[in-house]
Amino acid sequence: MKYDVVIIGGGPGGSTVGCFLKKYTPHLKVAIYERERFPRDHVGESQLPAVSYILDEMGCWDKVEAAGFPIKIGATFRWGTTDDLWFFNFLPTEFEEAPRPARFEGQRRSTALQVDRARYDDILLRHAEELGVEVSEETAVTKVNRDGDRVTGLELKDGTLIDSKWYVDATGHVGLLRRAMGVEIEIPTGLQNVAFWDYWQNAEWAETIGRSGTRVQVMSLGYGWIWFIPIGPTRTSVGLVTPADHFKKSGLKPEEMYRQALAEEPRIAALLERAESEGKFQGTKDWSFVAKRQCGENWFLAGESSGFADPILAAGLTITHTAAREVAFSILEIERGEIDGAWIRESYERRLEKRIRNHIRFADYWYSANAQFSELKEFTQQIAKDNGLKMTPEESWRWLAQGGFIDEDLYIGNGGIDINGIRDFAEFLYGGTPETLFAKNNVFRLNLVGAKPYDRAVYTEGRVEKVPCYLRDNRMLPLQGAFYFWMEVLSRDTRLPGIMKMWNMIREHHREDPNFDREIAAQMTSAMEALILDGWVEASYDPALPLMPVSFRHTHHMRVQKK
Ligand SMILES: Cc1cc2nc3c(=O)[nH]c(=O)nc-3n(C[C@H](O)[C@H](O)[C@H](O)COP(=O)(O)OP(=O)(O)OC[C@H]3O[C@@H](n4cnc5c(N)ncnc54)[C@H](O)[C@@H]3O)c2cc1C
Known part of the structure; x- marks a missing residue:
């Protein structure tokens, strides 16, 4: 059977591409092949406000909101020059308690969600299905056939051949099509970390704002940092990020290091005192990278297959949804044939690459400044040295600015944080606020x-x-x-x-x-x-x-x- 577009992977990237293709051109024949059966757990739960706009445009804000995920008001940090806690809010004013489910309006346009990916990804995939995308779960794509830079078909595990005009790689870190097309990746940073995490039942929420608002907790240790993300009334994702090198040298097993870290961090230890682990301990490398190409003659990369920035900025889903929307629009526009396809592809590649690189730059800026990493001084100094990043508020600010603060979407900032917010962060990271x-x-x-x-x-x-x-x-x-x-x-x-x-x-x-x-x-x-x-x-x-x-x-x- 010949499709117009086949998407490999049914995570947020794949569903977003599928939803937008069908929303704006309902007659297209679109399929998603997903190797797992949903719902399934997935790391990456803490969103930024930009995601909600895309959910709204996809027509599934109401469905996601009905799931009652905690509202993310901002973040609380133990990071930088002081071990005192500090925090930031997305909203310029206090968050006001309001009934839920709520419409996408008012203060909810400036806040985000902390989502349980088992439910969230399932809601999105079902939404794509409702819009007419053919969804096949437990159907892994095993091979990508090509002729030069053109994808000629896909093979499934049972040998079935899939034929389509367009192909989208939304396989996340697997990068199935990216690898098959021989696309190289670049690692423009020394940030080579590992992450270990588990899900917990009945952890205390660190902060409860209104009935279901909270802030993500980002707590430094001497050798890494812990995320604490409530993703439902009783379920919390708790993870540890540490440099791969440090982990190797520690001689500890992953779970030993994870448990030790949770016990050592006083705020996290207290929150977990009466909580039980779900026993779903997992780990991964989370090395930042950017693919050297993002699209070709009849294919696009969408989501994490195209690049990854360290999770400290909680930007992964924002980059994924944003790029996936642009992939759908690009395919539709190329198909219309009114605008030069080369310009459409070039625009997609340039803005996505810049977005990922700027997030990586921001992560380098963030890690270099963390005096709480008492056991990682060499690591943070090396990152700063490799980048020519000087540790004063003014010079580090100028270094960050080299990536450019004006986003092509007219957003002014970096990593989903506006320029004024980033300037204010400098006080806690670099010990002073750069002059305007x-x-x-x-x-x-x-x-x-x-x-x-x-x-x-x-x-x-x-x-x-x-x-x-x-x-x-x-x-x-x-x-x-x-x-x-x-x-x-x-x-x-x-x-x-x-x-x-x-x-x-x-x-x-x-x-x-x-x-x-x-x-x-x-x-x-x-x-x-x-x-x-x-x-x-x-x-x-x-x-x-x-x-x-x-x-x-x-x-x-x-x-x-x-x-
Ligand atoms: C440690 C860590 C912490 C993170 N924290 C955050 C965070 O706090 N906030 C945030 O926004 N982001 C975070 N992220 C990033 C976030 O997880 C990703 O940005 C997001 O999951 C990318 O979505 P995706 O759809 O591209 O890929 P995925 O969500 O990985 O989906 C890819 C899908 O493709 C399927 N697939 C793979 N191979 C095949 C195949 N051969 N055939 C068929 N299907 C296949 C997989 O089963 C999967 O369902 C984090 C990432 C890591 C590693």
Whole structure:
């Protein structure tokens, strides 16, 4: 039987591709082959808010919300320069208790979920099935046949041959099609860790916010860190991450090291005092990597088969869902034949690779700064040295900024954290908050030298559209939203008094809008800061001119605070 698209793997990546293909082009013949029978456990439970938008667009927010997974408000850390706890919240204000199941609106647009993957992956796969995807479980794909860069078919365990126009590798870390197509991977970091975990019944929740809100707990030890993620009212995922080298040298068995770590960390030990392990202990290598190609003539990689960033940022599912959505839209757009397929493929590859690399960069920044790793000093110093990362707030900030803060989706930040949140993290990681370049300068000039006009890919409602932007050294300047606003302003006046005059006119225009300062002003100041850090605006100080008023500076989205 000939399919339009065959997806290997029915995890979140595979289901997301399938759902979007069927949502926007219901007549397509789409199949998912999954080697396991769902529900099945899977590591990777703590999400970021961006995932919820995709679930909503897939049409399965209500189903996921009905499962009652804990709401993730943020994270609590023992990490960095101090062993005191500190935390951050996705919301700029306190979380308000509200009945569940809730619609995808209000504060729920800024929070995330901590999902039990056995249930979550099953909900998504069943949703794909309801939309008309043919789902075969306990059906492993054993071989990928190819002719050059073209996939010519798949083979199942029983010898059945599967024929399709398009193929998607959503096999997670297995990377079945990636390997078969000879795609190499790059490991752009010294972060080579192992992870051990188990599920626990009846652990105390470290924090209960409202009835079902909580924060993920990230607790450092001298030789690694522990995640503590409630994924249901009584079920909690608890894992340990430690460098592979350290584990090897310890001479301990995986479970011995895991148990020892849980007993040593006082907060975790207390939370687990009356809990029972489910006896599902598992381990894996979690080495960050990025595939050197993400697609070919009739195939795409989606999800973890295309790359992986250390779980410290809890970004895996966000990258997976985002890329899987883009894969579906790319296939649909290439099939329409109205836009150059090479540009569609190139756009997908460039933005996915940049996303994964930036997450890996952020993880390096995060690990290098952890003074709590008392037994891993050489390891963290080596990561910093390999990267040329200096340990002061200003220099480490500049190093992080090299990856670029302006995301092609117009998001301003890295690793799912906005730029202001990341700056605030520096206080706990590097012992000081880097100065805002927008605040300490007062002359701002656009710098487009060497920038090339380019078409940015915008993925909306099943389509990939070309939207003009500038590109320079893999940094992108979108000509939209806050970025466009600043380009317009700076083309009229480069000096702060003139800029503030234009700004105040806008503010006056929005004076009835209660969210102006919190939402729009915060977005505008973040955009300007990112424009400076990404090199699109040159900032300088003229002593004859005033600096920006203090009231304008403190508009933060996320909150990073001491306990
Ligand atoms: C230790 C660790 C901790 C993590 N923590 C987090 C976290 O807190 N937050 C987060 O967002 N992410 C986390 N992640 C990442 C997250 O697990 C992945 O991003 C996510 O599971 C990727 O989804 P996927 O659909 O690409 O792959 P998977 O979820 O792995 O799904 C792949 C599917 O393909 C199937 N398959 C494989 N081979 C075949 C075959 N030959 N034939 C048919 N089917 C096949 C598998 O059975 C599986 O169901 C973590 C990862 C690790 C390793």
